[in-house]
Amino acid sequence: LAKTTQPISMDSYEGQEVNITCSHNNIATNDYITWYQQFPSQGPRFIIQGYKTKVTNEVASLFIPADRKSSTLSLPRVSLSDTAVYYCLVGETAAGNKLTFGGGTRVLVKP
Amino acid sequence: GAVVSQHPSWVICKSGTSVKIECRSLDFQATTMFWYRQFPKQSLMLMATSNEGSKATYEQGVEKDKFLINHASLTLSTLTVTSAHPEDSSFYICSARTSGANVLTFGAGSRLTVL
Numbered sequence: 001l002a003k004t005t006q007p008i009s010m011d012s013y014e015g016q017e018v019n020i021t022c023s024h025n026n027i028a029t030n031d032y033i034t035w036y037q038q039f040p041s042q043g044p045r046f047i048i049q050g051y052k053t054k055v056t057n058e059v060a061s062l063f064i065p066a067d068r069k070s071s072t073l074s075l076p077r078v079s080l081s082d083t084a085v086y087y088c089l090v091g092e093t094a095a096g097n098k099l100t101f102g103g104g105t106r107v108l109v110k111p
Numbered sequence: 112g113a114v115v116s117q118h119p120s121w122v123i124c125k126s127g128t129s130v131k132i133e134c135r136s137l138d139f140q141a142t143t144m145f146w147y148r149q150f151p152k153q154s155l156m157l158m159a160t161s162n163e164g165s166k167a168t169y170e171q172g173v174e175k176d177k178f179l180i181n182h183a184s185l186t187l188s189t190l191t192v193t194s195a196h197p198e199d200s201s202f203y204i205c206s207a208r209t210s211g212a213n214v215l216t217f218g219a220g221s222r223l224t225v226l
Contacts, residue, residue, distance in 0.1 A: 032213060043117075043204045043217035044155070087154070089215075098145055099215055101155040 004088045004102040011108050018075040020105050022088030025069045033064060033071045036087045038104070044087060048073065075107075083109045113139050115207050117218030124195055125226055131191045132221045134205030140185035141207035145215070146178075149202040161188040161205075195225040 036044035167180035
């Protein structure tokens, strides 16, 4: 399983863009990159997933360079409610394949 | 979308008793579910992989006799914390993925407090 490395924490202000980079140097060919958000005392919630290049949905963008050894989650115009822990997970997507969580990045959005 | 329900959301029990936590996939069938444990301000730690109709696969360091997992149907997995002690107090989270789907769906979690 590819190990991931993320910054422990990041501070931002309302309305700013937040970019969180995750390193996964030993990512395998069949691995996808998935980001989850977790609020205190809740289960993680899916944000976005990608394999290569750029993926965008209604809440975030995911940038993946050609070598796929890292990825960057971009949260546009954050609000106070985006304060949470963000996890980058790397692994195969078959139903039985387990995913291991790294340390995550604690994002604090200030007014 | 896929929904995973956990019950109870929180439970308080006395030391030495056993507690069962249920994890249900509400609108899909899950041949595999995963159980995680999370201590305050820490990341999720995978405890075991629950396989429908067969024995669970436990991660290294997780006592299978302590944390009993049963996956009797395609929509239900249970985690029983046997003879609970205060150090078992934690946040337990289950997850599942539909066959062929790329995304892991998590339950809301169950907070266990052992007095």
